Amino acid sequence: MVSLQFITHQTERYSYLESARMALEGGCKWIQLRMKEAPLEEVEAVALQLKPLCKEHEAILVLDDHVELARKLEVDGVHLGKKDMPIDQARQILGEAFIIGGTANTFEDVVQHYRAGADYLGIGPFRFTTTKKNLSPVLGLEGYSSILSQMKEANIEIPVVAIGGITYEDIPAILHTGVNGIALSGTILGADNPIEETRRILNHA
Numbered sequence: 001m002v003s004l005q006f007i008t009h010q011t012e013r014y015s016y017l018e019s020a021r022m023a024l025e026g027g028c029k030w031i032q033l034r035m036k037e038a039p040l041e042e043v044e045a046v047a048l049q050l051k052p053l054c055k056e057h058e059a060i061l062v063l064d065d066h067v068e069l070a071r072k073l074e075v076d077g078v079h080l081g082k083k084d085m086p087i088d089q090a091r092q093i094l095g096e097a098f099i100i101g102g103t104a105n106t107f108e109d110v111v112q113h114y115r116a117g118a119d120y121l122g123i124g125p126f127r128f129t130t131t132k133k134n135l136s137p138v139l140g141l142e143g144y145s146s147i148l149s150q151m152k153e154a155n156i157e158i159p160v161v162a163i164g165g166i167t168y169e170d171i172p173a174i175l176h177t178g179v180n181g182i183a184l185s186g187t188i189l190g191a192d193n194p195i196e197e198t199r200r201i202l203n204h205a
């Protein structure tokens, strides 16, 4: 089964919570609550509803950006990028029991997050996507192959998920570069039936 992290998103059809609920119903075991433009109280309100749902489905819940809220609500972890709290600082606050993910676009980012004690990396974007503003340079398959081979050479072992504009058809080639999993939003939410699409992705050879 493909290791899949679903990134929540609000669309014309679905709320953040509904988006996560569909991914969970489709069998996804790892949800990232990402509510980019929302005030903290709103993130908290959705997280409070999502936490028991994730528990029911035996799924991991990480929050995008919000370290203090993750601690307060005792979710499983956080995902942090360049503009967020540094990973070593988040580790001080959260301790070892929380999962901390970091965003990387270059091998230098990987080294930095690895040294800071990240548990996994979201490396991307694979290609252009409208789900995130101010995208870093697109990596394509070559970008992943290059970063992963540099990691191997440097003996850096840390799980990697690929992210950004990934479609169902891209999955085999992306996994072939050596990444451990994928993070998706638009390809699931844009499908006619997001629950079925999640199932289809998870059962990808």
Ligand SMILES: Cc1ncc(COP(=O)(O)OP(=O)(O)O)c(N)n1
Pocket (backbone or CB within 6 Å): 005, 032, 034, 036, 064, 065, 079, 080, 081, 082, 083, 084, 101, 102, 103, 104, 121, 122, 123, 124, 132, 161, 163, 183
């Ligand atoms: C799995 C994963 N990878 C990368 C990101 C991007 O995080 P960040 O760079 O902090 O950008 P925002 O998501 O906060 O806009 C992610 N969220 N998840």
Ligand SMILES: Cc1ncsc1CCOP(=O)(O)O
Pocket (backbone or CB within 6 Å): 007, 124, 125, 128, 129, 130, 131, 132, 163, 164, 165, 166, 183, 184, 185, 186, 187
């Ligand atoms: C959060 C994030 N970080 C890099 S691309 C991206 C969005 C991923 O969503 P999609 O699968 O819709 O491109």
Ligand SMILES: [Mg+2]
Pocket (backbone or CB within 6 Å): 064, 065, 079, 080, 081, 082, 083, 084
């Ligand atoms: Mg962030």
